[in-house]
Amino acid sequence: MADVLFVLDPLSLINPRADTSYVMITEALRRGHQPHYVTLDGLSLSGSVAWARARRLGPASDEPLAPMVDRGEPNARPLSSFAVVFMRKDPPVDPSFIAATWILDRAGTLVLNNPGGLRDLNEKLSMLEFPQLIPDTRLLRSIPDLRAALDDMGGKMIVKPLLGYGGREILQAKRGDPNLSTVLEIATADETRWTVAQQFIPEASAGDKRILLIEGEPIGAVLRVPASGELRDNFHAGGQGVATELTEREWYICSIVGPWLRDRGQLFVGLDVIGPYLTEINVTSPTGMQEINRLNELEGDATMQAKFWDAVDARLSH
Structure with missing residues (x-):
């Protein structure tokens, strides 16, 4: 003990x-x-x-x-x-x-x-290490720069605070929206706050996938589906969990990102994937274990927490 x-x-x-x-x-x-x-x-x-x-x-x-x-x-x-x-x-x-x-x-x-790693691997920027896996993503705080990014991204993008979490303050910016100026003012706190602008991914309407990694290897996943009329699919924002499996593309993403995270001492990580794209790397207190357990009826040694502790006990024994 x-x-x-x-x-x-x-x-x-x-x-x-x-x-x-x-x-x-x-x-x-x-x-x-x-x-x-x-x-x-x-x-x-x-x-x-x-x-x-x-x-x-x-x-x-x-x-x-x-x-x-x-x-x-x-x-x-x-x-x-x-x-x-x-x-x-x-x-x-x-x-x-x-x-x-x-x-x-x-x-x-x-x-x-x-x-x-908790300090250095920002959950919205650390994925920039993998440009081949991610949507067009930019860190900006000037409203003219955000308007230019919106044009580059085809007139529709997501803006979210650099240090945001739990789906808070995620906004959609659209060309021609009469509220666009207000959206960008809110997103940047009147150009005083760094804001992540990210290409809108059409597959977002079907939800995003949270993939749990332990020691760089995927152990389970849950599809988070947004509530009707809601942009965000985070569980804190009312998203619903649906049982899911990893696609070939998602296995590939894990094979590239997982070892990189393991080498940086990140034993337990949550990757967020929408469609073909990695959209966030969550290293600070990732969640999702209980939803995966329930949706897949996992018990005892098959649960997410058991796999987590298998890895921890292996480290302690060494």
Whole structure:
């Protein structure tokens, strides 16, 4: 049995029916590990030593989907006293998140995902490493530049904030739309904020596919279909999950991107694919495990969280 630490949002925000962190914790318990947790305000550095005011945690009862609760008073411990630390704090990647990764750099133990990668691999820009796999994608903040990009992209594109997450503030820009100026002003916060402009992909109406990778290899996928009349298909925005399989193109994308991510210490990653295109690489607290489990009726050692822990235990044994 090993003590393991999860860096989380407050426990009240963890949804037992949807959150991937929830099943990561329950699987740790199933395997005999002792999970603890800390929120960002419980992390610190004392000299070069990283510390956490950690609490044991677990489900409130033996009932299925019981909420996660504290199992004791906080205990100040060096991060090196844990076998592994999981950075599962949800975005935004803001100054507090970045500071936490600097603390995790000094953990003195295994940290997943690697904190340097969490800082460097922006979820909307890291895919630019693979121009052959992605739609036309640009980072802009000038409204005239965005109008020029719209023309280059055939009069229709998606704009989204560089540091956005969970489907928030995703907008569609269309040539001839009387609200176009307003859309671009909102997207750039009046030209004060970097904005990702991305070619509109017609296949988006059928949904986007979240593909989960562990150690660079795909382990499962779910198709996220937008609600009627909705542009966004993220689960946080009301998207519905549909069982799916990987296409030949998606296997190819994984074969190119997966090893690159593994080499950068990113054990658990979510790729987003629309039609033939890779559209995002999610390294900060990816989700989707529970939806894939339910849609494919996976149990026990066949679940996404079991495959995740197989990889973690393999690393620990080495």
